[in-house]
């Protein structure tokens with residue numbers, strides 16, 4: 001498996017399987033806008049020309065925000081999310097970011113485990129952040 005910068009061609013390849021194989025948060029149109037935004041960078045994990053996961057950050061001055069990280073449902077719990085996150089942390093380091101922040105649903109135990117494993121600390125909570133019901137932890141990593 002290798003990590004690459006995500007292109008529009010990669011997105012086109014995933015277009016019809018985004019909801020079924022990955023997740024229901026991000027539509028094709030939103031991801032397309034993300035790829036066209038000069039302040040965001042998306043990466044993909046690929047094996048034998050199959051996209052197994054993708055993740056993206058946006059950058060504002062010296063602060064990075066995780067916009068998205070998702071692994072194909074059939075390939076979760078095999079370390080791919082960890083590799084994507086590690087690559088984004090390396091990217092933040094190369095870009096001389098001072099902080100890397102994300103929001104995560106307080107009930108998303110897998111993601112929270114992953115973020116803690118890579119040194120993100122829970123700095124606060126946004127009440128009713130998701131669909132006006134679930135709370136979100138705000139987690140940040142400073143040692144980049």
Ligand SMILES: CC(C)(COP(=O)(O)OP(=O)(O)OC[C@H]1O[C@@H](n2cnc3c(N)ncnc32)[C@H](O)[C@@H]1OP(=O)(O)O)[C@@H](O)C(=O)NCCC(=O)NCCS
Nearest residue numbers: 069070071076077078079080081082103104109110111113
């Ligand atoms: C979050 C996500 C990207 C993780 O990707 P992944 O490839 O499965 O992650 P990894 O295999 O690298 O790591 C998963 C870790 O969670 C652990 N884990 C698995 N089930 C768990 C559970 N129920 N509770 C706590 N930890 C759990 C695994 O043991 C592993 O940790 P380890 O490396 O210390 O053993 C993936 O689950 C996903 O796409 N989820 C849907 C989208 C999403 O929720 N994104 C996050 C939005 S903030």
